[in-house]
Amino acid sequence: MRLQSTLRRAWPVAGGLACFVAVTALLFGHSTPSMAGFFWVLIKGAFGDGYAISETLVKATPTLWCALAVAVPAQLGLISIGAEGQMYAGAIAGGAIAVFVPHLPAWAMIPTILVGGVAGGASWGAAAGWLKARFGMTEVVVTMLQNFIAIDILEYLIHGPWMAANSGNWPQSTEFPAAAVLPPIISGFRTHVGLFGAIGAAAILWFVARRTRWGLAVRVLTGNPRVAAQAGLSRSAYIVGIMALGGALAGLGGICEASAIQNRLESGFLQGYGLSGFLVSALAGHDFLLIVPLSVVMGAILTSADTLQLTAGLPASSSMILQGVLFASVVGWTSFVKSRR
Amino acid sequence: MTLGTTAADMLLSALRSSTPMAFAICSEIMAERAGIVNIGIEGQMLVGAAAGFAFTVISGNPWVGLLAGAVAGAALSSLHGILCLVCRANQTVAGIAVMAIGVGCSSYFGTPYVGRRISGFSPMSFPSLPAGLAGYLGSISPTMILGVVTPLVMCGFLYMTRWGLRWRAVGESPAAARVLGINPTLYKWAAILVCGLLVGIGGAALSVDYAKGWSDGMTSGRGLVALGLVALTRWNPLLTTPVAMIFGAAESLSLSIQSHGIGVSPYLLSLFPYLTPLVVLALHARFAKRRSQMPASLANMQTFGE
Numbered sequence: 268m269r270l271q272s273t274l275r276r277a278w279p280v281a282g283g284l285a286c287f288v289a290v291t292a293l294l295f296g297h298s299t300p301s302m303a304g305f306f307w308v309l310i311k312g313a314f315g316d317g318y319a320i321s322e323t324l325v326k327a328t329p330t331l332w333c334a335l336a337v338a339v340p341a342q343l344g345l346i347s348i349g350a351e352g353q354m355y356a357g358a359i360a361g362g363a364i365a366v367f368v369p370h371l372p373a374w375a376m377i378p379t380i381l382v383g384g385v386a387g388g389a390s391w392g393a394a395a396g397w398l399k400a401r402f403g404m405t406e407v408v409v410t411m412l413q414n415f416i417a418i419d420i421l422e423y424l425i426h427g428p429w430m431a432a433n434s435g436n437w438p439q440s441t442e443f444p445a446a447a448v449l450p451p452i453i454s455g456f457r458t459h460v461g462l463f464g465a466i467g468a469a470a471i472l473w474f475v476a477r478r479t480r481w482g483l484a485v486r487v488l489t490g491n492p493r494v495a496a497q498a499g500l501s502r503s504a505y506i507v508g509i510m511a512l513g514g515a516l517a518g519l520g521g522i523c524e525a526s527a528i529q530n531r532l533e534s535g536f537l538q539g540y541g542l543s544g545f546l547v548s549a550l551a552g553h554d555f556l557l558i559v560p561l562s563v564v565m566g567a568i569l570t571s572a573d574t575l576q577l578t579a580g581l582p583a584s585s586s587m588i589l590q591g592v593l594f595a596s597v598v599g600w601t602s603f604v605k606s607r608r
Numbered sequence: 609m610t611l612g613t614t615a616a617d618m619l620l621s622a623l624r625s626s627t628p629m630a631f632a633i634c635s636e637i638m639a640e641r642a643g644i645v646n647i648g649i650e651g652q653m654l655v656g657a658a659a660g661f662a663f664t665v666i667s668g669n670p671w672v673g674l675l676a677g678a679v680a681g682a683a684l685s686s687l688h689g690i691l692c693l694v695c696r697a698n699q700t701v702a703g704i705a706v707m708a709i710g711v712g713c714s715s716y717f718g719t720p721y722v723g724r725r726i727s728g729f730s731p732m733s734f735p736s737l738p739a740g741l742a743g744y745l746g747s748i749s750p751t752m753i754l755g756v757v758t759p760l761v762m763c764g765f766l767y768m769t770r771w772g773l774r775w776r777a778v779g780e781s782p783a784a785a786r787v788l789g790i791n792p793t794l795y796k797w798a799a800i801l802v803c804g805l806l807v808g809i810g811g812a813a814l815s816v817d818y819a820k821g822w823s824d825g826m827t828s829g830r831g832l833v834a835l836g837l838v839a840l841t842r843w844n845p846l847l848t849t850p851v852a853m854i855f856g857a858a859e860s861l862s863l864s865i866q867s868h869g870i871g872v873s874p875y876l877l878s879l880f881p882y883l884t885p886l887v888v889l890a891l892h893a894r895f896a897k898r899r900s901q902m903p904a905s906l907a908n909m910q911t912f913g914e
Contacts, residue, residue: 409886416883419882426875591705591708594701599691602698
């Protein structure tokens with residue numbers, strides 16, 4: 268039954284995709300000899316060979332974590348645009364352990380940095396939740412300001428106290444010890460086990476939302492606040508809790524990326540994932556199952572945009588335009604269909 | 609240097625920093641007063657900055673740049689209008705799509721202009737005044753004056769004209785406005801265009817006058833911060849300048865500390881313009897006695913569910 272509703276949400280997305288193809292062809296079609304050729308470059312860049320598929324999944328992983336971090340608060344009607352800041356917070360907290368306690372026993376290392384990532388992200392999210400619940404501040408504004416704060420803190424750390432001694436003044440932290448690097452799924456490719464973690468988290472969240480009392484409580488709180496109050500549900504507590512959970516997911520995504528891909532903390536290494544994640548979650552209607560394939564689509568766009576830079580000479584900003592056009596056309600199309608029904 | 613001149617210097621540099629922000633805040637107030645939440649102003653500001661700078665370089669006239677910025681801002685803003693008013697999409701979600709397009713397009717079309725320099729507006733001269741005073745007046749640029757005057761004009765429009773009254777009525781309750789024979793869609797479109805024009809000018813003021821250069825993402829979140837600061841103005845354009853000065857003062861203070869070579873990391877200092885609005889907004893939310901004055905029709909748009 269639930270699967271059916273996931274499918275029902277999927278078909279207007281397909282209509283929007285058609286809009287996207289049309290608009291993109293108009294905008295970028297001239298960069299390759301033929302318009303069909305342009306999309307062929309896109310598809311080949313994202314899925315053409317093992318390396319391309321692996322890169323698509325590499326980019327899908329943080330996107331998926333971020334999308335979950337948006338979808339979780341959205342279950343309570345909260346709009347969090349702070350996934351990127353939460354990712355950085357998680358990467359900073361987890362990275363601190365990898366950088367400053369590098370001699371932890373190997374079996375304890377990865378769990379510890381993951382816990383650090385959860386703690387960093389969750390505290391960042393919980394702070395926004397608390398400001399919302401306690402003072403009634405708008406979560407959109409708070410989470411957005413938090414992004415800038417997290418980014419500046421990272422920049423401060425890697426330009427200052429955490430800068431690696433051997434980096435030649437390049438803004439980056441010391442390399443993580445080998446025990447703190449998440450293993451790849453297939454050796455030789457960069458796709459790492461963080462992807463399985465994210466898919467697992469999506470499945471668990473789907474289950475929790477449908478089948479547990481917490482999921483029910485959230486649905487009651489969003490659907491009928493009066494009943495929720497009579498049942499003794501504290502809206503404030505759920506706001507703080509759900510923002511913390513969202514933050515924790517983003518934090519995990521941040522530390523996974525730092526550990527598996529960068530092996531260190533670097534300047535702006537998560538840039539853009541917050542927005543991509545938000546777009547994915549909104550496109551999926553915050554449906555935990557639909558988010559997974561859409562993250563892969565987003566990963567494909569990000570990867571093929573890199574290819575476009577090399578083959579068609581388009582600048583890096585085209586990926587942002589592609590994302591925006593995709594999002595606008597799907598949102599426009601689905602809302603248009605809904606409003607004319 | 610006496611205390612008086614230092615204070616005047618600081619005030620002027622804060623005002624200079626706050627000018628693009630004032631346009632952004634004022635534009636968002638005008639939109640929200642008619643029931644439009646425009647989260648995309650960050651993107652429109654960037655597009656305005658890029659177009660403004662490009663056209664200043666091409667034409668050599670900064671006023672042409674401001675005009676181009678306004679047109680570019682309004683053009684992108686009307687995409688938001690199409691998404692929310694024609695397609696009836698969720699305003700927040702549509703706004704973020706528009707923001708992404710604006711960020712991408714400004715970078716895409718702005719690339720050839722990175723590193724180009726312009727001289728901006730020629731400073732005004734006051735030969736008949738004493739040198740000190742003339743110096744201060746001369747360092748005031750046309751966009752600073754526009755930035756202070758525009759909110760006053762908008763305030764006059766909203767509170768002293770019949771169209772302003774209808775504009776606000778549409779923001780409070782489109783249904784009631786419709787009963788009174790007002791076409792809400794018309795006013796919402798006007799709000800979207802005015803918002804785009806103003807924030808486009810703000811972006812152009814940033815690149816043409818304040819920075820005199822273009823770089824990717826140069827608004828560094830001003831549009832987003834403005835979105836938060838609107839709550840402090842209580843949706844009244846009259847308070848735009850003082851509220852924008854909060855950001856302006858924080859930014860110019862962190863810049864001047866940096867230039868004095870005090871041993872604080874510039875990255876910690878650049879936290880300041882974001883941390884300050886956050887703290888001020890939290891204090892405002894905590895201690896504000898009166899109702900928030902938020903246009904009533906915005907309240908039911910604050911969530912994802914629609």
